[in-house]
Amino acid sequence: MRFQSWAASHPGAVRSHNEDSFVDRSDIGLWAVADGAGGHDAGEVASGLLKQALDAIPPALSASELLAQVRLRVGEVHQALREEAQKRSSRTVIASTLVVLLARDGHFACLWAGDSRVYLLRDGALSQVTRDHSLVQELVDAGTITAEEADGHPRANVITRAVGAAETMELDKVSNRLVAGDRFLLCSDGLSKTLADAELAELLADPGPAERLIAEALARRASDNITVVAVEAF
Numbered sequence: 001m002r003f004q005s006w007a008a009s010h011p012g013a014v015r016s017h018n019e020d021s022f023v024d025r026s027d028i029g030l031w032a033v034a035d036g037a038g039g040h041d042a043g044e045v046a047s048g049l050l051k052q053a054l055d056a057i058p059p060a061l062s063a064s065e066l067l068a069q070v071r072l073r074v075g076e077v078h079q080a081l082r083e084e085a086q087k088r089s090s091r092t093v094i095a096s097t098l099v100v101l102l103a104r105d106g107h108f109a110c111l112w113a114g115d116s117r118v119y120l121l122r123d124g125a126l127s128q129v130t131r132d133h134s135l136v137q138e139l140v141d142a143g144t145i146t147a148e149e150a151d152g153h154p155r156a157n158v159i160t161r162a163v164g165a166a167e168t169m170e171l172d173k174v175s176n177r178l179v180a181g182d183r184f185l186l187c188s189d190g191l192s193k194t195l196a197d198a199e200l201a202e203l204l205a206d207p208g209p210a211e212r213l214i215a216e217a218l219a220r221r222a223s224d225n226i227t228v229v230a231v232e233a234f
Contacts, residue, residue: 081164
């Protein structure tokens with residue numbers, strides 16, 4: 001299969017700087033979104049290191065080699081962020097969410113840590129491929145709150161896993177077959193917390209979806225950074 005991609009990022013309607021980064025490498029079937037955290041430019045450092053690491057992956061790798069390179073390089077960034085945080089102070093955390101989409105040989109795989117998301121639009125139906133590593137998702141899973149209550153929960157910004165955050169870090173992974181016409185959406189939570197799934201599906205189906213998704217989020221006064229990578233298989 002071949003791929004067409006669109007990518008864009010914006011600080012949002014409230015914040016003055018952008019701590020998100022993205023990777024758009026249709027040449028090797030690799031796309032990613034990283035949402036940095038930590039304040040004092042640390043978020044930009046975290047997401048930026050992930051971008052640099054993934055952008056540096058060489059071409060001409062097999063699917064298994066590509067997956068191994070992603071895991072290896074993310075692990076190296078995780079360790080580097082931990083070491084940099086310790087240099088600054090014992091209480092400093094420099095971290096980033098990460099979501100990665102790999103596509104090769106008629107299959108796709110998603111790897112992630114945190115609450116940046118991957119959605120799949122197939123035959124007009126939108127599904128969320130990833131599952132948030134967040135406090136509210138744990139509360140939903142436990143039956144403490146409903147999915148509807150999670151959207152406006154006062155601790156909706158608390159994530160339970162990120163690159164650089166804890167001593168150990170594991171990327172979750174899901175994989176499946178590709179179908180011609182599949183459209184994927186990778187995004188930071190500045191988008192997913194601003195637009196409903198039905199709106200995401202409608203805009204993702206349009207030509208040039210990245211800019212349109214960001215424009216709609218800005219029209220809704222998105223309070224966080226917004227990053228979008230859209231990918232179509234054909």
